[in-house]
Amino acid sequence: MAHELERKALAQYLEDHSLKHTKQREAILEVFLEVEGHITGDDLHRRVQQRHPGIGYTTVYRTMKLLCDAGLASERHFDDGVTRYEVEHEHHDHLVCVRCGKIVEFECSMIESAQDDIVERYGFRLLRHRHELYGHCPGCRDD
Amino acid sequence: MAHELERKALAQYLEDHSLKHTKQREAILEVFLEVEGHITGDDLHRRVQQRHPGIGYTTVYRTMKLLCDAGLASERHFDDGVTRYEVEHEHHDHLVCVRCGKIVEFECSMIESAQDDIVERYGFRLLRHRHELYGHCPGCRDD
DNA sequence: TCACGAAATGAAAATGGATGTCGTTTTCAG
DNA sequence: CTGAAAACGACATCCATTTTCATTTCGTGA
Numbered sequence: 231m232a233h234e235l236e237r238k239a240l241a242q243y244l245e246d247h248s249l250k251h252t253k254q255r256e257a258i259l260e261v262f263l264e265v266e267g268h269i270t271g272d273d274l275h276r277r278v279q280q281r282h283p284g285i286g287y288t289t290v291y292r293t294m295k296l297l298c299d300a301g302l303a304s305e306r307h308f309d310d311g312v313t314r315y316e317v318e319h320e321h322h323d324h325l326v327c328v329r330c331g332k333i334v335e336f337e338c339s340m341i342e343s344a345q346d347d348i349v350e351r352y353g354f355r356l357l358r359h360r361h362e363l364y365g366h367c368p369g370c371r372d373d
Numbered sequence: 374m375a376h377e378l379e380r381k382a383l384a385q386y387l388e389d390h391s392l393k394h395t396k397q398r399e400a401i402l403e404v405f406l407e408v409e410g411h412i413t414g415d416d417l418h419r420r421v422q423q424r425h426p427g428i429g430y431t432t433v434y435r436t437m438k439l440l441c442d443a444g445l446a447s448e449r450h451f452d453d454g455v456t457r458y459e460v461e462h463e464h465h466d467h468l469v470c471v472r473c474g475k476i477v478e479f480e481c482s483m484i485e486s487a488q489d490d491i492v493e494r495y496g497f498r499l500l501r502h503r504h505e506l507y508g509h510c511p512g513c514r515d516d
Numbered sequence: 517t518c519a520c521g522a523a524a525t526g527a528a529a530a531t532g533g534a535t536g537t538c539g540t541t542t543t544c545a546g
Numbered sequence: 547c548t549g550a551a552a553a554c555g556a557c558a559t560c561c562a563t564t565t566t567c568a569t570t571t572c573g574t575g576a
Binding site: 250251252253270271272287288291292311312313 | 532533534535536542543544
Binding site: 248249250252254255284285286287288289292311 | 551552553554555556557562563
């Protein structure tokens with residue numbers, strides 16, 4: 231059984247918050263971790279169903295919210311308005327191909343520090359940000 | 374009657390695309406231009422109603438889509454998932470206060486050029502981007 | 517100016533992702 | 547083992563936006 235670390239993290243989180251360890255949560259975590267990249271609640275539900283018929287989408291949504299709270303997943307909202315989930319890891323931003331839908335992650339410390347300057351200039355206190363570049367990926371550009 | 378330039382632009386666009394010049398479109402444009410900042414379809418519809426009862430929200434949504442196509446407005450999607458419209462002008466990004474909802478626009482050429490580097494590094498062709506900083510504004514921060 | 521076809525309108529219904537409700541089932545501490 | 551709390555799943559509901567469609571309006575060209 232893979233993903234021992236994450237399973238432990240979930241178990242820990244559940245215990246710390248007096249929440250219950252159910253097969254559904256276990257199953258959803260497992261399926262979610264096998265997904266590479268970003269997945270919508272609906273797609274995730276479909277995948278979960280394949281292996282564990284009977285798990286409803288309500289539970290999938292609830293569980294994903296839980297995994298986000300537990301720091302194992304995070305929610306992303308791209309331009310189509312549909313919520314997508316990704317495995318939580320180092321901070322990064324996204325490059326999205328508007329043709330094929332491919333999503334590439336990037337990270338840029340120069341931008342991060344420039345952001346800090348901006349925030350300071352306006353007197354804001356930064357909580358989080360969102361930076362997405364939309365275009366055509368190498369395979370889709372036609373020039 | 375204000376906003377002559379924009380009215381002309383709309384008229385031009387309609388003519389170029391064999392679309393019709395209606396009172397509703399005129400009215401919605403007028404009300405939209407008077408709004409400072411970012412407005413949701415719903416709010417805009419409410420405002421339009423005050424001055425021009427009878428204009429349905431369907432028409433407001435359709436017209437805003439049209440104004441976007443005509444380059445007079447642009448759509449923005451912040452984290453709450455609701456579409457907001459703003460008057461189209463120089464490129465800029467946003468600083469959003471998650472407490473009071475205030476939205477401040479900013480512009481940063483350093484970030485823009487850093488973006489270009491990233492895009493090039495991954496072989497993408499950049500079409501547009503979205504860069505939002507979420508936090509607390511000077512009036513809302515509690516430290 | 518008129519008339520006609522194309523386009524636009526608006527009311528209502530549909531959509532679709534996400535969340536709330538509620539009766540039933542499961543978990544787990546004592 | 548038992549009971550209360552939590553979670554489940556089916557379904558209903560929400561709500562912004564879109565679609566549908568019958569009716570009205572626009573504007574070209576006769």
